[in-house]
Amino acid sequence: MVRWARQWHLFLGRYRLVVALMVALMSVMLSGCMEALQDGQGTSGLPPSALPSVTNTIAPTPAAIVESETPVVVSPEIVPTEVVAPEPTFAPLETATVPIEQPTPTLEATLVLPTQPPLTNEQRWRAQEINRNVFDPQRVYTTASSELWWYDPINQQHVIIGTFTGDFLAQARFTLRSQGIDALEVPYQVNKSYGLTALSPAIVARIAAAGGGDWIETYVFVTPSVAPQ
Numbered sequence: 001m002v003r004w005a006r007q008w009h010l011f012l013g014r015y016r017l018v019v020a021l022m023v024a025l026m027s028v029m030l031s032g033c034m035e036a037l038q039d040g041q042g043t044s045g046l047p048p049s050a051l052p053s054v055t056n057t058i059a060p061t062p063a064a065i066v067e068s069e070t071p072v073v074v075s076p077e078i079v080p081t082e083v084v085a086p087e088p089t090f091a092p093l094e095t096a097t098v099p100i101e102q103p104t105p106t107l108e109a110t111l112v113l114p115t116q117p118p119l120t121n122e123q124r125w126r127a128q129e130i131n132r133n134v135f136d137p138q139r140v141y142t143t144a145s146s147e148l149w150w151y152d153p154i155n156q157q158h159v160i161i162g163t164f165t166g167d168f169l170a171q172a173r174f175t176l177r178s179q180g181i182d183a184l185e186v187p188y189q190v191n192k193s194y195g196l197t198a199l200s201p202a203i204v205a206r207i208a209a210a211g212g213g214d215w216i217e218t219y220v221f222v223t224p225s226v227a228p229q
Contacts, residue, residue, distance in 0.1 A: 121210050124153035125217065129174035132185075138169045140229040141184060146220045148188065148196060150203075154210050159203060161218060164194040167229065168220065182222040189215050 119127070126132070128151055148161040158178070172185035190207060191197050207216060220226060 121153035124156070125151050128177050129172075129185075130177050132172055132174040134172045135170060138171045140167055141170050141220075141226055142167045142229055143220065143227075144225040146223065146226060148186065148194065148218050148220060150188075150207070150216060150218045152206055152210060155206070159206070161188065161199065161203070162196040164196055166194065168194060170220075173222075174219075176219070176221075183219040184222060184226070186218050186220050187215055188218040 143165060145163060145165050147163050150159050150161050151157075152159050168186055170184040170186055174183060174185060175181065176183050188194070188196075190204065190212070191199050
């Protein structure tokens with residue numbers, strides 16, 4: 001746009017200069033003609049060489065020759081300024097603080113189980129006997145062939161002492177928990193009673209570790225080979 005306006009102003013300046021020159025030239029020529037017409041009487045008798053020449057008559061006017069260029073006013077280019085709308089600012093929303101209720105500690109009932117005292121070796125042995133019926137006084141039984149057993153309370157194992165025949169004393173009758181078989185409780189003197197006098201050192205050591213002394217309680221299963229005296 002600015003370039004087009006500049007060219008337009010330059011064209012107008014040159015057009016005005018040409019018009020001014022043409023007007024000046026025509027005025028000079030008209031003035032010469034008028035003078036020739038006015039002096040027609042005096043000059044008609046002169047020889048042709050004495051006639052005024054157009055060249056000598058018309059003098060160039062320096063003022064008309066000088067080209068004056070009209071100054072071009074250049075308007076500054078107007079650049080549209082983009083108006084940026086300010087970003088809206090939002091005030092932070094006030095959040096209501098809800099107090100968090102702390103849970104009320106509840107007192108839980110603590111169940112304290114009574115601590116069972118450790119069982120003694122005799123109690124562990126008695127736990128193997130169900131429906132124990134004590135004989136008072138002791139009773140005599142006889143067997144054609146029976147096995148004599150002992151319960152190791154430490155290792156919780158039933159250990160066979162040996163096999164014997166003949167008479168023996170019984171001090172109680174019970175049912176063995178582990179097998180559900182009736183048995184007779186028999187007192188036994190270690191390495192002396194019922195001909196069982198050759199116990200292995202390992203069994204003797206286990207009897208001693210369980211607190212057994214010279215006498216221990218053993219048992220015999222009630223079978224058809226066992227009968228009271």
